[in-house]
Amino acid sequence: MGKGTLTIGMLASHADVNIETIRYYQRRGLLIEPPKPREGYRQYPADSVDRVRFIKRAQKLGFTLDEIATLLELGDGHCAETKQLALQKLQLIEARLADLNNMRNTIKALVNQCETGGGEMGCPIVASLGKADGMG
Template sequence: MEREQNGLTIGAVAKAAGVNVETVRFYQRRALLAEPDKPYGGIRRYGADDVARVRFVKAAQRLGFSLDEIAGLLQLDDGTHCDEARELAEVKLADVRRKLKDLRRIESALAGLVRDCCMSRGKVSCPLIDTLQKQ
């Protein structure tokens, strides 16, 4: 499907990509997706390449890439820049690992506070509230 008279409407692109129309428009405003010319008195038409691009953006978002990072990945989407794409993925992976480490620390702290709260039933002060007030 190419951008021709019988191409896809923005609604059809959104449906095919599993997003809503506002998402397509948002991607256009962020320059992640080109906005086709609007013929005089007509409506904009999109092609299958536009659907694929929206799907690419959504897939990259699911992997945790920001829209700015996705814009960089889209510059590499011809498939010949594997080293550059790998470097971006390595940076993202390091970021994910750092966040997981932080989440494990938070989990441990909260588990301890919950345990302390359970052990202090009947006491006047709550260990969780006390800890937060001391921070």
């Protein structure tokens, strides 16, 4: 094994992912697959750990793998373009939050309408979900 290099298993372990994740990132072009020597195992540069961790952190923030590929291509020195991608992601997150708030408010209203055990009128939650517009 070369100095400062890792096998795929070591890379996966250090980056806290499984080997299939490394292989998937390679297939997606996010991580370079080193050539395989005649004898032994492929050797990944030690900085591959940072790259895999970058990908995982970006995924946790909601970036897709295609967006992450763009971020990796841009790299340092392209702050305006990176900021634009982040702003687009922020707008999507804010829209999702608004949708989730609407869902929460609708379910709260349905729960508040619900009588203990349903009674003769039936369950308002089931009745509401059975209507065409879902909350009429």
